[in-house]
Amino acid sequence: MTGLQGWLDQPGVTIVLVGALVGVAASLLGAFLVLRRESMLSDAISHSVLIGIVLAYLITGALDTPLHVVGAALAGLLTVWLTDVLVRSRRVKSDAAIGLVFPALFAVAVLLINVYARDVHLDTDAVLLGEIGFAWLDVVRVGPLEVARSLVTMLVITLVNLAFVVFLYKELKLATFDGMLATALGFRPGLVGYALLALVSVTAVGAFDAVGAILFVAFVIVPPTAAYLVTDRLWRMLVLGCVVAVGSSIGGYALAVAYDVSIGGAMASATGAFLLLALIVGKHGIVARALRRRAPRPPPVVHVPEAGGAP
Amino acid sequence: MAGRALGMGGGMEPALMGDGRAAGSNGSHEPAFALHVEDLTATYSGDAVLWDVDLNVPPGVLAAIVGPNGAGKSTLLKCVIGAMRPAAGHVYVFGHPYRRQRHRVAYVPQRTSVDWDFPTTALDVVTMGLYGRLGWFRAPRRGESDEALQALALVGMDAYAERQISQLSGGQQQRVFLARALVQDADLYLMDEPFAGVDATTERAIVDLLKDLRARGKTVVAVHHDLQTVATYFDWLALLNVRLIAQGPVTEVYTPEHLRAAYGPRVVLLGVGGHAPES
Numbered sequence: 001m002t003g004l005q006g007w008l009d010q011p012g013v014t015i016v017l018v019g020a021l022v023g024v025a026a027s028l029l030g031a032f033l034v035l036r037r038e039s040m041l042s043d044a045i046s047h048s049v050l051i052g053i054v055l056a057y058l059i060t061g062a063l064d065t066p067l068h069v070v071g072a073a074l075a076g077l078l079t080v081w082l083t084d085v086l087v088r089s090r091r092v093k094s095d096a097a098i099g100l101v102f103p104a105l106f107a108v109a110v111l112l113i114n115v116y117a118r119d120v121h122l123d124t125d126a127v128l129l130g131e132i133g134f135a136w137l138d139v140v141r142v143g144p145l146e147v148a149r150s151l152v153t154m155l156v157i158t159l160v161n162l163a164f165v166v167f168l169y170k171e172l173k174l175a176t177f178d179g180m181l182a183t184a185l186g187f188r189p190g191l192v193g194y195a196l197l198a199l200v201s202v203t204a205v206g207a208f209d210a211v212g213a214i215l216f217v218a219f220v221i222v223p224p225t226a227a228y229l230v231t232d233r234l235w236r237m238l239v240l241g242c243v244v245a246v247g248s249s250i251g252g253y254a255l256a257v258a259y260d261v262s263i264g265g266a267m268a269s270a271t272g273a274f275l276l277l278a279l280i281v282g283k284h285g286i287v288a289r290a291l292r293r294r295a296p297r298p299p300p301v302v303h304v305p306e307a308g309g310a311p
Numbered sequence: 312m313a314g315r316a317l318g319m320g321g322g323m324e325p326a327l328m329g330d331g332r333a334a335g336s337n338g339s340h341e342p343a344f345a346l347h348v349e350d351l352t353a354t355y356s357g358d359a360v361l362w363d364v365d366l367n368v369p370p371g372v373l374a375a376i377v378g379p380n381g382a383g384k385s386t387l388l389k390c391v392i393g394a395m396r397p398a399a400g401h402v403y404v405f406g407h408p409y410r411r412q413r414h415r416v417a418y419v420p421q422r423t424s425v426d427w428d429f430p431t432t433a434l435d436v437v438t439m440g441l442y443g444r445l446g447w448f449r450a451p452r453r454g455e456s457d458e459a460l461q462a463l464a465l466v467g468m469d470a471y472a473e474r475q476i477s478q479l480s481g482g483q484q485q486r487v488f489l490a491r492a493l494v495q496d497a498d499l500y501l502m503d504e505p506f507a508g509v510d511a512t513t514e515r516a517i518v519d520l521l522k523d524l525r526a527r528g529k530t531v532v533a534v535h536h537d538l539q540t541v542a543t544y545f546d547w548l549a550l551l552n553v554r555l556i557a558q559g560p561v562t563e564v565y566t567p568e569h570l571r572a573a574y575g576p577r578v579v580l581l582g583v584g585g586h587a588p589e590s
Contacts, residue, residue: 035430167448168448170445171448174439177426180392181440181491184392231430234429
């Protein structure tokens with residue numbers, strides 16, 4: 001036990017573990033957002049959860065209660081719902097609708113902080129960039145161990161997301177690929193979609209202290225996109241996304257230590273490096289596509305109609 | 312049992328007739344019809360796309376829903392499967408609301424309505440047809456894969472089972488969609504533009520498939536866009552242009568008057584009443 005505690009007491013271990021857990025939790029859900037072409041919803045949600053956190057703070061007077069998770073999830077769903085309402089008006093396209101909704105909610109949240117919570121540690125820099133470097137300072141007791149609070153939070157969220165994706169894999173796949181068939185078979189794709197986005201919101205709150213909104217968005221979008229360039233199977237895309245996320249956390253931390261730069265920034269850059277690699281050498285990357293273009297095309301399947309066939 | 316009083320179609324199952332459900336003296340939800348749509352009105356942001364449509368498709372027919380762009384053909388199917396809530400009206404499948412008959416209905420969306428770059432295989436797409444039978448949370452197993460593979464063989468696509476779906480041609484993709492409907496072993500098949508953008512071989516394969524379904528007593532309701540082939544591919548026709556223009560056996564409905572009523576006076580009619588000429 002003391003060995004494990006000694007290991008956990010090293011700031012670097014905690015930082016890498018928190019980064020890896022945020023990355024895995026985010027990219028598991030992100031794979032579906034990317035395939036649904038809704039990845040920028042994660043950007044919107046990661047900002048607008050702030051209003052849920054602020055309102056929960058104003059109600060409870062504390063910064064870390066279960067109500068924060070609920071408030072943030074509701075704020076995330078409010079964002080998605082408002083976006084839907086605007087899109088359904090058919091006068092606002094979805095990208096514009098996202099851009100209309102979350103700055104408004106974020107701005108209201110910032111004003112509420114200014115007016116009612118001036119003396120609280122809820123400053124906007126921390127919201128956007130987080131400070132993963134301090135993750136190890138805030139510890140809680142778990143049995144015999146002293147563990148960083150964000151490590152515990154992110155471990156729980158990661159397990160919840162993993163369970164969600166494993167148990168609802170078939171439902172998520174169907175709702176993402178063919179919402180009409182999902183509806184016809186009675187699978188409520190709308191409900192599945194809202195559940196997914198509620199978990200994105202909860203994950204965003206968990207990631208909030210640790211890594212901030214920007215690194216969160218990077219973890220939601222970049223690892224699944226890199227994996228999508230490499231594979232043709234959904235489950236491999238999920239696994240590879242997690243591998244890229246963990247690799248980015250380790251590589252990013254090493255980068256930050258080596259060059260004495262922001263840890264969060266280095267981790268986000270590391271996801272970008274993986275994406276670049278996938279873009280170049282992936283199955284659907286630039287090199288593969290160029291080779292396909294140069295290689296003689298496989299003979300097309302030509303169906304010769306028999307005499308008297310349809311026009 | 313009011314249902315008994317009305318004529319039974321060829322593919323009717325006896326169990327349905329004796330289920331004790333009051334058909335209503337006005338014949339509202341008649342089990343004698345495979346698909347019965349009543350006073351259906353649907354709107355998109357205030358504009359009516361379907362207006363007071365009554366549709367009665369008897370069992371065992373190959374029915375085409377035909378009409379100009381924006382006539383509400385796809386919307387009609389969406390209302391049937393509950394993907395869109397109508398402003399008014401009711402839909403009955405073999406005499407019952409759709410949600411109680413899901414297991415008897417297979418739906419084939421427009422091929423272009425899904426993202427074929429999705430990371431999955433042809434076999435996996437066909438397996439999706441069995442998700443309804445599996446229900447929530449249960450994962451497909453070996454048995455489901457075998458069934459899906461057999462369905463792929465029925466459309467001549469078993470050799471492509473492990474292909475990523477973006478590597479299939481448009482016609483092959485359509486056949487995968489049809490295999491997904493076949494694997495459901497339904498009684499009513501709803502198809503949205505099954506012939507859109509397919510090659511000649513696939514077109515003929517689909518026609519054969521439809522005829523085989525009819526021979527087995529199944530009912531097909533397909534949105535169709537090609538006036539020239541309606542009379543040869545289908546035996547029952549509903550002409551739609553927001554309102555229902557006419558419905559019935561294709562020989563009765565496929566007339567210049569009805570087509571002009573649906574498409575407007577300027578429609579060019581080639582060989583109406585007989586077979587379409589070679590184009």
